[in-house]
Amino acid sequence: MYSFSYFRPTTARQAANLLAKHPDAKLLAGGHSLIPVMKQRLAQPSALIDLNACEDLAGIELKGRSIVIGALTRHADVANSQVVKDALPGLAMVPGAIGDPQVRNRGTIGGSIANNDPNADYPAACLGLGATIVTNKRRIAADDFFTGMFSTALEENEIITKVMFPIAKKAAYEKFKHPASGFALVGVFVSKRGSDIRVAVTGAGSNGVFRVKSFEEALKKRFSPKSIEGMTIPASGMNSDIHASAEYRAHLVGVLARRALAKATA
Amino acid sequence: MPKVSMTVNGKPVTGNIEERTLLVQFLRENLRLTGTHVGCDTSQCGACVVHVNGIAMKSCTLLALQMEGASITTIEGIAPSPTELHPMQEAFRENHGLQCGYCTPGMIMSALDIVRRKGHDLDEHTIREELDGNICRCTGYHNIVKAVAAGARAMAK
Numbered sequence: 001m002y003s004f005s006y007f008r009p010t011t012a013r014q015a016a017n018l019l020a021k022h023p024d025a026k027l028l029a030g031g032h033s034l035i036p037v038m039k040q041r042l043a044q045p046s047a048l049i050d051l052n053a054c055e056d057l058a059g060i061e062l063k064g065r066s067i068v069i070g071a072l073t074r075h076a077d078v079a080n081s082q083v084v085k086d087a088l089p090g091l092a093m094v095p096g097a098i099g100d101p102q103v104r105n106r107g108t109i110g111g112s113i114a115n116n117d118p119n120a121d122y123p124a125a126c127l128g129l130g131a132t133i134v135t136n137k138r139r140i141a142a143d144d145f146f147t148g149m150f151s152t153a154l155e156e157n158e159i160i161t162k163v164m165f166p167i168a169k170k171a172a173y174e175k176f177k178h179p180a181s182g183f184a185l186v187g188v189f190v191s192k193r194g195s196d197i198r199v200a201v202t203g204a205g206s207n208g209v210f211r212v213k214s215f216e217e218a219l220k221k222r223f224s225p226k227s228i229e230g231m232t233i234p235a236s237g238m239n240s241d242i243h244a245s246a247e248y249r250a251h252l253v254g255v256l257a258r259r260a261l262a263k264a265t266a
Numbered sequence: 267m268p269k270v271s272m273t274v275n276g277k278p279v280t281g282n283i284e285e286r287t288l289l290v291q292f293l294r295e296n297l298r299l300t301g302t303h304v305g306c307d308t309s310q311c312g313a314c315v316v317h318v319n320g321i322a323m324k325s326c327t328l329l330a331l332q333m334e335g336a337s338i339t340t341i342e343g344i345a346p347s348p349t350e351l352h353p354m355q356e357a358f359r360e361n362h363g364l365q366c367g368y369c370t371p372g373m374i375m376s377a378l379d380i381v382r383r384k385g386h387d388l389d390e391h392t393i394r395e396e397l398d399g400n401i402c403r404c405t406g407y408h409n410i411v412k413a414v415a416a417g418a419r420a421m422a423k
Contacts, residue, residue, distance in 0.1 A: 001286040002286075003284065003285060003286055004285055004286065005285060006268065006285040006331050008331070008332075008334065028329075028332075029327065031327060031332075032309055032324075035288075035309075035327045035328075035329070036308055036309060036327065038286075039307065039308075048285070048329075050329075050331075050332055052332060099399070100312075100398040100400075101322065101376070101379065101380075101383075101396055101398065101399050102309075102312065102315055102322050102376065102379075102399045102401025103309065103322050103324070104325045105321050105322060105323055105379075106323050106324070106327070106328070161286065170391070180310075181310075182398070203269070217286055
């Protein structure tokens with residue numbers, strides 16, 4: 001790692017002030033993406049602003065018809081939350097499928113979303129539920145938030161403070177895990193909330209998480225695996241690498257969408 | 267260099283360290299607690315697992331400065347006395363849950379975290395799933411799984 005200076009604010013406001021003063025700084029949440037990248041010297045922030053002492057950033061609550069999760073909430077806490085499991089079990093499936101137990105004990109929802117790794121799980125849940133990402137400055141709809149591989153609508157000096165997930169009547173996540181890394185080779189989140197039907201895919205697209213409009217259209221008649229029986233998506237625009245070809249990923253999107261729908265409607 | 271203070275295995279410790287010092291480096295190089303190992307250094311193998319405020323984490327992916335005020339437990343801190351083993355350590359010995367031993371400290375610290383979360387009556391499937399974050403390149407895992415089950419039961423006594 002290159003050297004850096006280190007700050008440990010205790011509130012989100014302090015963190016934002018530090019970020020304004022240190023334009024080359026990075027925010028440190030769980031650190032399980034950032035620290036490995038810094039070890040490889042692929043990132044060289046001048047400073048790290050550690051959010052882990054900002055207690056105002058963590059927590060899970062049911063607010064009206066939404067589940068509101070603080071940005072610093074760990075994957076294990078969301079996966080095991082009784083509030084989440086009761087109100088929106090499909091959402092609990094997502095952090096429960098991330099990495100391994102030790103990683104889930106440390107990694108955070110805000111970190112995952114801000115990083116927008118094309119193989120990360122949480123972006124699929126956000127897009128697949130039509131979540132709202134709340135920052136220290138504004139609210140951003142998930143549809144506008146994820147702008148491409150490792151890129152988001154976040155501006156300089158902007159910190160995610162919480163994520164609001166509307167409670168969908170039916171929702172589920174299905175993932176084909178890379179056996180070594182645990183990352184999603186492909187992951188599909190499906191949900192139905194009134195007439196709002198969403199199918200969001202992570203891991204597959206060369207531009208990050210995306211929605212499958214053709215599947216969503218077909219599911220409007222009936223929210224069931226049968227409605228998209230035999231449907232596929234084109235391989236163009238899919239990732240192709242040593243792990244899987246674009247054609248294979250495109251195929252998995254259909255398979256996993258049907259499995260997720262089966263889970264959501266079980 | 268900034269100063270960090272934490273509790274390690276029940277004892278208060280301090281150190282003046284570079285910001286980029288990892289927790290595992292601080293434990294091994296500053297405190298000479300070399301039971302915590304570095305295997306992959308990429309948070310995959312689990313040889314570096316320690317407990318931070320009672321919760322298992324990979325110390326190769328935490329900065330030592332982040333542990334200000336925290337309570338850390340390493341493999342050196344679990345035995346009840348210098349001449350006795352912790353029941354989980356004893357179970358690994360009894361069941362031959364190791365060959366070269368490199369992964370063992372991490373396996374045991376993870377096993378204790380499994381007991382914390384899942385209780386003392388662990389089936390094989392649960393143990394195998396929960397050991398997802400720990401890699402052993404010798405044993406084929408079979409005896410490790412047996413050891414974790416036996417250790418978990420012994421801890422209930």
